[in-house]
Amino acid sequence: MSPTLPIHDVLDDIRDALEAGPSAVIQAPPGAGKTTGVPLALLEAPFLAGQKIVMLEPRRLAARASATRMAEMLGEQVGKTVGYRIRMEKKTSEATRIEVVTEGILTRMIQSDPELSGIGLVIFDEFHERNLNSDLGLALTLECQGVLRDDLRILIMSATLDAAPAAALLGDAPVITSEGRAFPVTTCHLPLKEPTPTRRDIEAACARAVARGLAEEEGDMLVFLPGAGEIRRVEERLRKMDLPPQTDLYPLFGALTKADQDKAIKPSPAGRRKVVLATAIAETSLTIDGVTLVVDAGLMRVSRFSPGSGMGRLVTLPVSKASADQRRGRAGRTAPGTCYRLWSEARTTTLTPFTAPEILSADLAPLVLELALWGVTDPAELTWLDVPPEGSCAQARDVLQKLGALDEKGRITAHGKAMTRPGVHPRLAHMILMAKEKKAGPEACLLAALLTERDPLTGGRNETDIRLRMEAMMQKGSRGQTLNPGAAARIRETSRQLSARLGVKGAAKDPALAGRLVSLAFPDRIAMARPGRPGHFQMASGGGAVIHESDPLAFEPFVAVADLDGNRQNARVYLAAPLTMEALEADHGHRIAAEEKVFWNEKKGRVEAVTRRSLGAVILSEKPLKKPDAGAVTDALIQGIQSRGLSVLPWNKTTRSLQARVLFLRNHAGFDELPDLSETALETSAPQWLAPFLIGITSMGALSKMDLAGALTALIPYAWHRKIDRMAPTHMAIPSGTRIPLDYGTGEPPVLAARIQQLFGLTETPKVADGRIHVTCHLLSPASRPMQVTRDLSSFWTNTYPEVKKELKARYPKHPWPDDPLTAVATNRAKPKGRG
CATH class of the missing domain: 3.40.50.300 (P-loop containing nucleotide triphosphate hydrolases)
Known part of the structure; x- marks a missing residue:
């Protein structure tokens, strides 16, 4: 060395x-x-x-x-x-x-x-x-x-x-x-349009930076882009530009063949300059001799997984500061260099210090399966720099149990052990093992390779149908598509190795098996078309999936989805294949549930009862249930009532009055043996008190038939049925001979609203609740307008009435306004009877 x-x-x-x-x-x-x-x-x-x-x-x-x-x-x-x-x-x-x-x-x-x-x-x-x-x-x-x-x-x-x-x-x-050794690197910022440059902006800026570097700098160039797609498009732009004739362009990413990767790494021949368009693969480990200029788009592609949706895919994010520094340092390994950064100098301060560990955001199914093989059901038993998140582990265990890899206690099964042998994602391993039993092993190995490696098709990539890829790899015609030789070679080699590891014999012949095979790997992504919405599907997992209407698969009744984004409501589908009902029954019949379902249909405002066959959230068929269980019907109706609120019940003045009077006696008079008839309590306990009174009712419209007064009365202890009327009367007799209604509001002490003349002679404030609570008197003018509020009539007559009388006498001269209201005769009229 x-x-x-x-x-x-x-x-x-x-x-x-x-x-x-x-x-x-x-x-x-x-x-x-x-x-x-x-x-x-x-x-x-x-x-x-x-x-x-x-x-x-x-x-x-x-x-x-x-x-x-x-x-x-x-x-x-x-x-x-x-x-x-x-x-x-x-x-x-x-x-x-x-x-x-x-x-x-x-x-x-x-x-x-x-x-x-x-x-x-x-x-x-x-x-x-x-x-x-x-x-x-x-x-x-x-x-x-x-x-x-x-x-x-x-x-x-x-x-x-x-x-x-x-x-x-x-x-x-x-x-x-080790302090290392680095030559000085000059940083030049070439910021893109902010705040959200498009993919085209980024690729065009990269091409311009390369052209500038070739014109202004010496040595070879390393350009960092997030993925193979961007590399190919920038390469295409550069080949159309007037670059110096001694310039060689080389892509560098993981899916390339060994020969193509070696071309990018080897030193340039004398008199030649090379531009290497690379992913983060060139950040560390590799030394590409001769590089003195780096162009950094400032982006990286990382895997993100959502435990909530059970989906994940590669996403493009800004690089971390550590990665940006690594990339910049590539320009100064062998000589002084220059780094073009396609962002502003100020934005560097906003970059995260380090790239987040993959273990915190990745699909953990492979890890959980490996741990189970090791004999560990709880990742916390091992030593980690970052302990795997429990939510992601739980999601992974659920997937693995559905695939038969783990038992109910999270221990590995014989099938799970077999799934670790192929060296691919557990879903794909399960698919190959199951397909081998169904004499479709060669097709499964090819499909697993297709889903593991880069898409081999170079044209018409908008179509999601996996069968196109299988047909092309089987050389059965690719409907106008052309194969990328490097990607195709890797897929064939991966398929060959998978076949060898699992003892699969023969060659793949039938691309029509794609849907069945994908459904084995992704049973949670079996999807059924939503009626009247071409391209919109309901997945067994509960999420939605969308295929563009221009895609032929958008009109299939069933599809099995292999690749999609993480949007739970309407995930965009990238790869899928059609699936027949016959294949569904044959491969997933053991998972299809047949049940009688009674449920509340919010849109129709009624209870519905059906016999349903379903695969997870996918409803395969249903028909009306003629004699549903009465209790289930009532429970569903109560759910509907609770979702809309108790105001949908047939309340009237009588039932609202009963509710208010009971609440008054309970909350203000201290009779806590009475039930809580508040809206919150009634809604919470609705299944108990409402159910007996909803028999035979199935819709909101029919609720008018129910006996709400009877339902509320049934909650009240029998001994109180008459006591309530005595202790919290609905009306009260006043000196004028009239019975005035008492207003209990929503359970407050009652209000007695009467004209002043009607209360002449009443010396004490009336009471309720066996004399415990004074009523609140709202004293009104002859025109029934509020004049005074009091809970002490005696004080009002003595201290306030003389002043009120002056105002009222001036305004209402035809009405009697005695000097002594305590001895005056109460009246409902303008003049007392018998006086002219």
Whole structure:
């Protein structure tokens, strides 16, 4: 190893730390040489005792490239002392001492050999990327070290990770820092239209920045874009531009073939300049010699999963500050450089410090299944840098139980163990295993590969039908579509490997099986067309799905959805296939529920009863139920009443008066043995007190027939039936001989409203509730207008009446206004009887 690499200065410290203890953390910036330098330097360390080193890389390209580079440094072919093992590719031998793998491979290694026999050191490189597999791999490796192998060493290496939490996780492991080496990088901001530039704005700005860089700067160029689609479109723009003739354009993303990836990584020939259009795959691990200019669109694509919807997909987000710094640093690895950032300098301060760990937002079904295979039903039993969220774990357990991978206690089943073998998402593994039993294994392996790899079709991508892809891969004609050779090659190889792992024989022949196969993998996404709304579907999960009306699948009665966005109400469908009712019955008959359903139809305002066959939220068929259970009908009606409120009941003056008088006696007179007839209490207890009086009623319109007075009276203790009339009378006799109604409002002390002349001679304020509560007297003018409110008539006659009399006598001269109202005769008329 070249002694000029910065990591060389701390290699002795790393060896000493691992000799003295089981774990260590290395913090070194990109370009320090840690990826290739550290494994080679530790190969002959005494603590290894001839055992192997396994180094994990988060990306397949980085794993292959770092292994190849280390082999070159030893003067060997890759596969001898240094080898690699990634998905779909392996180059190792009996002589291999350093094996570079991707994290999913490590999980398989631990699951098949929990002691990691023959392995002395596990290195987690670029751990700051924190993908789901790296966190799972570390948790399992820590378990192995703590329970089975106290001699196993663990080394975490990172460029940007906050080292303290990782060191604490490893039992306060020592942290070794390499300062690295970087040449100065000039940052130039080329901000886009704010605040929300479109995809076209971003791609056009990237192309302009590339052209500017080729004109103003020297050296090769690395352009960071969020995904393969953006890379292809920017590449197309650039090829139409008048670029210098010595310029070579190379895309770089994970789905490319090895040969195409190698072209992007290799140094440019003399006299040539290259522009590498890359995803975040080029942020770390890889060194692309000759790059002195970086163009950063400031975007990244990450996986987001919603436990609420059970859906998720890749989303495009602004990069973190750490990622932006990583990208900028790529321009200064071998010489001074320049970084064009397609955002304003001020926006840099708004970037999140680090990219959030995938474990906090990803679909956790693969992780939960691996933990169950390990024997763990509660993730909290293991040691994590971030414990998997319980909501996402619960969602994952539910999916796995529906697929038959876990039992009711969350323990792995025989079927679940078989699902871990193919190395694909549990849904796809389940699909292949079930399809194999149905003699459709080849088609299932091809479909799993299609859903795992990049879409192979290069034209007409708006159509969602998976059968188009299967037809094209089977060379049965692709309806005007053309295949991307690289993507097609990867799909064929993935399909071949899946077939080999599971003993599937033969070639895929029938694309018409696509719908059945997708429904096996995604039973919760079996969807039925909504009547009268082309392209709108109801999924078994309860969510809605939408296919554009221009798509032929929009008019299918049933579809099985493989890919869609996370909108629970109207998720946009990206990939699906038609499904027949016959296939539904054959493959999912055990899940179809037949039930008698009595429910409240809010739109129609009535109870409906049907015999229904359903698959989750998808109603396959229903017909009216002739003799529904009476109790169920009443319960449904009460639900309707509660949803609309008790005002829909046939209230009248009598029932409202009874309610108010009982509430008055209970709340103000202290008779708490009386029931609470408040709106809240009545609505809450409606199932108990209303049910006996709703027999035979099925709609809101028929509620007028119910005996509401009888229902309320039934709540009142029998001993109070007559006492209420005595203690809270509806009317009260006054001196004029008239019976005046008492107003109890909504349960307040009653109000007696009478004209002043009607109360002449009444010396004391009337009382109710056996003399406990005074009524409130509203004293009115002869025109029944309010003049005075009092609960003390005696005081009114003595102190207030003389002044009121003057005003009333002037206004109403034909009415009697005696000087002494206490001895005057009460009257309802203008003049007392018998006086002229």
